[in-house]
Amino acid sequence: MAERTIETPNVTFRALEEGSGPLVLCLHGFPDDARSWRHQIGAIVDAGFRVVAPFMRGYAPTSQPADGRFDALALGEDVVALLEALGEDAVVMGHDWGAAATYFGALLSSQRMRKLVTLAVPYGPSFFRALRESYVQQRRSWYMLFFQHALAEEALARDDFAMVEHLYRDWSPGWKVPRAALQAVKETLGRPGTLQAALGYYRHTMRPVFDDPAQLDTMLQTMTMPVQVPTLYLHGADDGCIGRELTDGMEAYFPRGLHLEIVPDAGHFLHQEKPDAVNPMILDFLAS
Secondary structure, three states: OEEEEEEOOOOEEEEEEEEOOOEEEEEOOOOOOHHHHHHHHHHHHHOOOEEEEEOOOOOOOOOOOOOOOOOHHHHHHHHHHHHHHHOOOEEEEEEOHHHHHHHHHHHHHHHHEEEEEEEOOOOOOHHHHHHHHOHHHHHHOHHHHHOOOOHHHHHHHHHHHHHHHHHHHHHOOOOOOOHHHHHHHHHHHOOOOHHHHHHHHHHHHHHHHHHOOOHHHHHHHHOOOOOOOOEEEEEEOOOOOOOHHHHOOHHHHOOOOEEEEEEOOOOOOHHHHOHHHHHHHHHHHHHO
């Protein structure tokens, strides 16, 4: 795939680009990079679209942000800045932290987005509520607490990112990660500054809630703001990171329509695990 540079006020993005036609902006999560969309890009291009898949804020070869921020709102601001730099409205598709970026981008500038496709991280207050009330989700989310600690950098990088391999297995228990894909992710995380940036997403977004539980109510209220863009949401039935039960009630926050699909025999990385199931759902939604 061709690579390009996209200049925005706070970040210089490197991105993969292919195709021509209406724009689909693809945003990756953790512990992934832009190449995690490898199974979707060709199918979307063949359907008549142009795909731009950036390495997210702080993930080399994208630059570290000039404003030093990694919170979810900053990710949403990046989405808006990318669309402005690219000069057109788009379908925005995000997985994991890319899904969070997509939601916040839509809250900031819904008029720039034709449709949304999000995977593996539901919108609404259910996740943050579960962090307070659900032992099952608290156990799944142990890593968020650990990532707040300075030891996390060393632990994640130790033994050639062995912890990252464990996270893939825990979050997608039925998937054997292809060795080439795993090595590509390790290469990205091993570039200077990238691991610290990846952890910064968790620290800047979650630390206010962990440090001051009173902030949780503010976060819950924020996550009830309506998303004014038609949306397709996909979640793996066997997701070991975020339980499928946290998708219940999402429809209430999408007044322009939400189509929600639970993908059987798939975990957190469902677009990589089950492209033959996921891609037709995405293409049908784009064509609808």
